[in-house]
Every structure is written in C-alpha cells, then in structure tokens.
Amino acid sequence: MENIITIEGVFKSYGDHKVHEGLDLTIQKGECFTLLGPSGCGKTVLIRLIAGHEVPEQGKISIGETVVADSATGAYIPPERRGLGVVFQDYAVWPHMTVYENIAYPLKMEKRDKKEIDELVMRMIDIVGMKGMEKRLPSELSGGQQQRVALARALVADPNVMLLDEPLSNLDANLREEMRFEIKALQRKFGITVMYVTHDQEVALAISDRLAIMDSKGKIRQIGNPYEIFEKPADLFVFKFMGIANFLNITEKNGKFCVGEGTQEVPYAGPTGKAAKWVVGFRPSDVTIMREANGNCLKGTIQRASYLGNTMDYAINVDGEVLRTEVVTHEAISNNLMFNEGEECYISFKALHWFDAEQLKEVEEL
DSSP: OOEEEEEEEEEEEETTEEEEEEEEEEEETTOEEEEEOOTTSSHHHHHHHHHTSSOOSEEEEEETTEEEEETTTTEEOOGGGSOEEEEOTTOOOOTTSOHHHHHHHHHHHTTOOHHHHHHHHHHHHHHTTOTTOTTOOGGGSOHHHHHHHHHHHHHTTOOSEEEEESTTTTSOHHHHHHHHHHHHHHHHHHTOEEEEEESOHHHHHHHOSEEEEEOTTSOEEEEEOHHHHHHSOSSHHHHHHSSOOEEEEEEEETTEEEETTSSOBOSSOOOSSOOSSEEEEEOGGGEEEESSOOSSOEEEEEEEEEEOSSEEEEEEEETTEEEEEEEEHHHHHHTTOOOOTTOEEEEEESOOEEEEHHHHHHHHTO
C-alpha cells in the first residue's frame, strides 16, 4: 500500500529530556492508525511534529511525496500548508463563533467562494448530525456536539490526513463509546487517513486498522492490527500494557515447570527458549474455572469473590501465586460456578505466554 506519512530517524528533545530518538514510522493511505501508549510517552509530540507545530532536531518527515521537515536540508513547510485536519483534546472550537462560523473558518482562510463555502459547510453540518444547530454558540452545545463541530471543521477542507489527539478524553463514558464509532464511520465515508493518539485501549482496538504500542521512553514496541497486538504480543511490555494481565512465577524442577514453589505442573506446553527463571502470562479470559478436576488442570482456592453485575470476578490462590479470572454471571449461576471465598476450585488455560522473569523486572521499571 501507498505510504502517506513517512517518519525517518526523528530525534526530538526538550532540554535533557529525550522524547524520541531515531524514530521510524510509516502510515498507509486510507487507514486508521493509532498511537497507543502511557501518558508522557511522546504521542502528542509526534502528532505536533507531523502537524508542523514542532520541528525535529534530526530526521525527516514526509506527507505523500512532499518533505515537510528535514533537519539535514532545513526544509520546513508550515502547518497551514500541510493539507492536514487536526482535532485536539480540548476541541478548540472558538467560543465567539457559531457552529456555522467555526466550520467555515478554514474555508474562509483559503479564500473559497462564498457559495462554495455555504454548500460545503451545510453538507458537513448534515453529515455530523448538527442540522438545525448552525446558529448556536459552543456554550449552547454539549461536549459531544462540540466534538462534532471540531471534527466537521477538520474535515470540511478535505484534508489528506486527519490528526486526532485524544479527542474523546473530555467526554463521559457513554459519549466516548458513541463518538469512537462515529469517527470510524466518518473515516470510512470520506476514505481519508486518520492518525489517532490515545491512551484508551478500548478506543484504539475499536477504531484501528493498525496501531503502534509505545513505551514510556517513546520507543515503539510493536505495530500490528488489533488482533496481532492483543493475541500475539511482540514482548512482555506489550502483553502487560494491553488489558489485564496475570503472571505466575514458575519453578523448574527436574525438567518439569511447576507453579510457584509448589509441585503442581503447569498444564500447558512449556517454553521453547532458555531462561534462569520463567513467568507465564495470560488474560483472565484465558482461564477456565471448574468445580471438579477435568483433564490437566491446577487446584486452587478462591481468595476473593466479587459480584460485578454482569460478571463474577475471582482471585484464585494456586500454591502461593494469585491469578484473576471472570465468569459471566448468568453462566456462573447456570453452571454452578458461583464460588465463595475459601472454596476449592480447579483451573485450566486456553493460552499461556512464557516470558523470562528478568524481563518482567525491566518492564515494571518502564
């Protein structure tokens, strides 16, 4: 596929703080690409570099065939000439302008014909579901409506790329869920490229064609589609960062891999590499809990039982190691899996990831 954004060897720092060192990244035309990582990892800085609000100290940034920033040649194209639509966390809609005036603003800056402006603005108002509100001021709108105005303003000039920097973080949970699907629908409708920045994993998984996982030092740990990132993590950082992760310490005894310091052997294929010490990682959804032993399984004790409405959340102690799993409440009731604290249970695994225990210490320091 054709690359629409190419980042080569970008270095950016603020004083002694190095945000990005030798960063390489390509975004493909027409995809929704998400940068996902913890707060402070440099996601917003990268968006600002692409938008032209920051300049790389080293490296090159291209949009399509155009080099928009190059430290080697001094090339720099200002933000307004990069053909980008940008939506920030705080919406940045102008409080003194109506819905119509906010959306029309970038077209007026391009000195478009008045009739053309009116046609484009009204079409965009209709697309984002704001028909009949064109004369309202932002103070008369809800947070979700203001966000729609910001999206419409970014889309109206038909940009090559949309840069969205945490655009939903100021909305409540219900609106966030609604708007994430609207953004994906708009992206598909217009066929544009979206680069989305967030620390919200649910949003990233829901809207992305591909996503990049960044660590706290600004390094990209893995790029892939949502399934690859969640089910086939490249390393321990990605596995631990995505969703809820369980870890059990494993002791090797005479070629057998046992949980903690106990004697129960892990009921799953062992590791393929070598390490002084191992941990196994898995999701709560990878655990099957049972009343009776069934095939290869581990015996444990319910340490905590929490009713969470739709699910029962259990913490299970297995030979001194504690893991977490959930069971849908109606399934727990119908299958006799409503456990009380202190009761014995048995567990098996759908999937396990083996990691060097030393890696876990390193990741916890990031």
